[in-house]
Amino acid sequence: MYKLSGKLKLFSIVLMVLGLVGLTYGFLNTPKTVDDVKEILAAQNSHHEGESALSENDETHKEAFVDQARGEEGYAAAAMEQHEAQMDQEHHGNHLEHVLHQLQTKPWSATLVSAFFFFMIALGALVFYAIQYAAQAGWSPVLFRVMEGITSYLLPGSIIVVLLVILAGTHFYPWQNHELVAEDKILQGKSGFLNFPFFVIRAIVYLLGWNLYRYFSRKNSLNESATDLNPYRKNFKISVFFLIFFIITESLMSWDWFMSMTPHWYSTLFAWYVFASMFVSAITVIALVTIYLKSKGLVSFINDSHLHDLGKFMFAFSIFWTYLWFDQFMLIWYANMPEEVVYFVMRIQEYNLLFFGMLVLNFVFPILILMNSDFKRVPWFIVIAGIAILVGHYIDIYLLVMPSTVGVNYSFGITEIASIAFFLGLFIYVVGTGLSKVNLRPEGNPFIKESEHYHY
Amino acid sequence: MSSHYEAPIREPLVTGEKSYHDISVDVGAPVLGKANKSWWIVFSIALVAFLWGLGCIIYTISTGIGVWGLNKTIGWAWDITNFVWWVGIGHAGTLISAVLLLFRQKWRMAVNRSAEAMTIFAVVQAGLFPIIHMGRPWLAYWVLPIPNQFGSLWVNFNSPLLWDVFAISTYLSVSLVFWWTGLLPDFAMIRDRAVKPFQKKIYTLLSFGWSGRAKDWQRFEEVSLVLAGLATPLVLSVHTIVSFDFATSVVPGWHSTIFPPYFVAGAIFSGFAMVQTLLIVMRKVSNLEDYITLLHIEYMNKVIILTGGIVSIAYITEYFIGWYSGSSYENYTYLSYGAATGPYWWAFWALITCNFIVPLTLWVKKWRRNIMWTFVVALVINIGMWFERFNIIVVDLSKGRTPSGWTMFSPTFVDIGIFMGTIGFFFVLFLLYARTFPVIAQAEVKTILKSSGERYKRLREAGKS
Numbered sequence: 001m002y003k004l005s006g007k008l009k010l011f012s013i014v015l016m017v018l019g020l021v022g023l024t025y026g027f028l029n030t031p032k033t034v035d036d037v038k039e040i041l042a043a044q045n046s047h048h049e050g051e052s053a054l055s056e057n058d059e060t061h062k063e064a065f066v067d068q069a070r071g072e073e074g075y076a077a078a079a080m081e082q083h084e085a086q087m088d089q090e091h092h093g094n095h096l097e098h099v100l101h102q103l104q105t106k107p108w109s110a111t112l113v114s115a116f117f118f119f120m121i122a123l124g125a126l127v128f129y130a131i132q133y134a135a136q137a138g139w140s141p142v143l144f145r146v147m148e149g150i151t152s153y154l155l156p157g158s159i160i161v162v163l164l165v166i167l168a169g170t171h172f173y174p175w176q177n178h179e180l181v182a183e184d185k186i187l188q189g190k191s192g193f194l195n196f197p198f199f200v201i202r203a204i205v206y207l208l209g210w211n212l213y214r215y216f217s218r219k220n221s222l223n224e225s226a227t228d229l230n231p232y233r234k235n236f237k238i239s240v241f242f243l244i245f246f247i248i249t250e251s252l253m254s255w256d257w258f259m260s261m262t263p264h265w266y267s268t269l270f271a272w273y274v275f276a277s278m279f280v281s282a283i284t285v286i287a288l289v290t291i292y293l294k295s296k297g298l299v300s301f302i303n304d305s306h307l308h309d310l311g312k313f314m315f316a317f318s319i320f321w322t323y324l325w326f327d328q329f330m331l332i333w334y335a336n337m338p339e340e341v342v343y344f345v346m347r348i349q350e351y352n353l354l355f356f357g358m359l360v361l362n363f364v365f366p367i368l369i370l371m372n373s374d375f376k377r378v379p380w381f382i383v384i385a386g387i388a389i390l391v392g393h394y395i396d397i398y399l400l401v402m403p404s405t406v407g408v409n410y411s412f413g414i415t416e417i418a419s420i421a422f423f424l425g426l427f428i429y430v431v432g433t434g435l436s437k438v439n440l441r442p443e444g445n446p447f448i449k450e451s452e453h454y455h456y
Numbered sequence: 457m458s459s460h461y462e463a464p465i466r467e468p469l470v471t472g473e474k475s476y477h478d479i480s481v482d483v484g485a486p487v488l489g490k491a492n493k494s495w496w497i498v499f500s501i502a503l504v505a506f507l508w509g510l511g512c513i514i515y516t517i518s519t520g521i522g523v524w525g526l527n528k529t530i531g532w533a534w535d536i537t538n539f540v541w542w543v544g545i546g547h548a549g550t551l552i553s554a555v556l557l558l559f560r561q562k563w564r565m566a567v568n569r570s571a572e573a574m575t576i577f578a579v580v581q582a583g584l585f586p587i588i589h590m591g592r593p594w595l596a597y598w599v600l601p602i603p604n605q606f607g608s609l610w611v612n613f614n615s616p617l618l619w620d621v622f623a624i625s626t627y628l629s630v631s632l633v634f635w636w637t638g639l640l641p642d643f644a645m646i647r648d649r650a651v652k653p654f655q656k657k658i659y660t661l662l663s664f665g666w667s668g669r670a671k672d673w674q675r676f677e678e679v680s681l682v683l684a685g686l687a688t689p690l691v692l693s694v695h696t697i698v699s700f701d702f703a704t705s706v707v708p709g710w711h712s713t714i715f716p717p718y719f720v721a722g723a724i725f726s727g728f729a730m731v732q733t734l735l736i737v738m739r740k741v742s743n744l745e746d747y748i749t750l751l752h753i754e755y756m757n758k759v760i761i762l763t764g765g766i767v768s769i770a771y772i773t774e775y776f777i778g779w780y781s782g783s784s785y786e787n788y789t790y791l792s793y794g795a796a797t798g799p800y801w802w803a804f805w806a807l808i809t810c811n812f813i814v815p816l817t818l819w820v821k822k823w824r825r826n827i828m829w830t831f832v833v834a835l836v837i838n839i840g841m842w843f844e845r846f847n848i849i850v851v852d853l854s855k856g857r858t859p860s861g862w863t864m865f866s867p868t869f870v871d872i873g874i875f876m877g878t879i880g881f882f883f884v885l886f887l888l889y890a891r892t893f894p895v896i897a898q899a900e901v902k903t904i905l906k907s908s909g910e911r912y913k914r915l916r917e918a919g920k921s
Contacts, residue, residue, distance in 0.1 A: 268714035
């Protein structure tokens, strides 16, 4: 039996408290009026000697450029206003309002990035778990309790994320701004899908579906015994149906929660790309938690070979993520169609280091470290690769959200760190408690003996 | 616990009272025996189709591409459809031999040899089309970056059609090497069993002096693993690059970022359908029902369900994003309301029926384990996946951005003749293969006999081992 140690419990609670304090500071410290924004911009100007004025203009150009390419119909209100502002000094106020809005969105975005990051680890682990069942894997049943421990974060994590996306309103989703939609034919065309009630209903359906599978699969898994195969068979069945449900809801979720932040932009690959990020992070966390438990001597039945296999999955899905990243990026770069490139123009011009740095962490680093099969059996190698992968995918989620919601006004400060601290604390606390509920050795699974004797 | 332990819940992969010797005899029989009458009949039909196709190819090259049904709007139709279809079919072979090796799927051992053969023969067919659809195929060597007397005039590396050249040629060579490496122990087995001196001579040459020492086996395993590790990204990238031919363009319906993984999933989907088509017949005529069992067919059906599901999700995504984009040009793409009701409605519904609706029946266990039904579904999928490529290429081109360029496509007998010809050529190669190559990787099957053979499982359950 594992028990969440008092030290770790205290640590997670301290993280949560500090995180909450930092988040409160972040939310309270946003500018309230246009005058505040003027002050902030003035302060920035004195620092950068007019550099930011230049980038403001750049941004205005970009947005106007995007919508001009779609013809008269495509004028989003914001772009329209900015276009005018560019020519007419009197309208300068509109630009400040735009910046004000982005600054007010910052703490929301920072919270979503961390909330989603930790939530997607739990969801990804659940998918990995379902796949192990559906594939009748012989190597992984010894890891089932570890995976179930991680997915215990799914319930709190998913509730928080759903609440965030529902409550954020126009902070994230311009299509929820009625004035904007009234002036924008493209958004009107999408309103059959992008409307608030349907958005909420969808979010609740995902929430229910994922959590119900997690609840029943855990229940069946605990009921498994060598004499009665029924719970195992049930789990096999619901895993298959969960995987179908998941691939559909995951697509919808990515379009809902992330793609619709820039409602004019679209990419067919987007949902699968988000999935790749989710999946590789989850496998990494499964490996890290296993290594932690093993270092405590609690899971002696998990051997080097299991670790080796997890390492191979980390390696393979890092490459898979890169494959999808490259497909999406290269195809949009190559065709260079104005309504699509805006997504990468913003990310490359304003987030250059993060955008390309993430490739080093998510691809170059894991591929070099995890290529050698001996290294994949050495815990500290897996830990190092794992940390790089997790940091890299945090940046990935950061780049999914920030450029779309706060644009050029991004930073990494108290709010961002606080949100990581809060959700990390919550994650440690919930997963630690989840792991300590039952014996870590799954007994009744029909493949458990194969799994325990597994050597590669 | 012995290293042969396997969970009792797993079904046996080799049925009957098979011993190592039985495996050698069963696998060697078609090679060492004589071809029967029906083999000759089928071979003759395939040969005639091949020769007819060859005639059509010669006619095209000597007369001009104008003998095909292409027009100024639709410059790609059956040629590239067939190319992508054949490349796609080839992918299942590599998936079975490489990806399933990485996933340690023991069931792949009875099917990998034929699947790889299918890959190689299918890629050969595919490789014809990039050459013969050229206006001036005798200048095809200009696609290679070789120093020359035009002031060293080189190719432009920005074109996906050039990437195709590298992808397909690499794919063919790596598949060939991977396949041949696996054949060495099996050729050696045939060599040792052959009695006719000429046959012995041939298989001695083919088996490269394989003697099966421990060190050889160890290296053999390592090479297989490394090649599998290399072939997996290769197989993904090859069809990805094929999909780039379309996705890098700005044609509505073609320019879609999901194409790379979606084409790969479609390739595996169609490839497995072709494996089913071939193996269901082969297990019968070559008496290999104890090795390619119902369980193998069911497993392959499950892969078809999975990849078919992925393809379906991609269809839905394409359809949805086409609507979501708000672009009026997307209204006529191959997965749009316009396509479903337009002049190519039959092609749209053929795609939906063959690739989505009919494969859904495989969810029912009884049908999934029904050999006849599997055969029918596999054929339907092969047709459906041909329509998928036809729709992507022709439907999207037929209604482009300017309505004055809208037109229809109809193939001529030459288009059809060449396609028939490649099918003939494929079967000529495959039939010759089935008579001369060990169609089951007997060396590999022998490694799972004691863990997954029916007889040994029974003994184990009775507590005798």
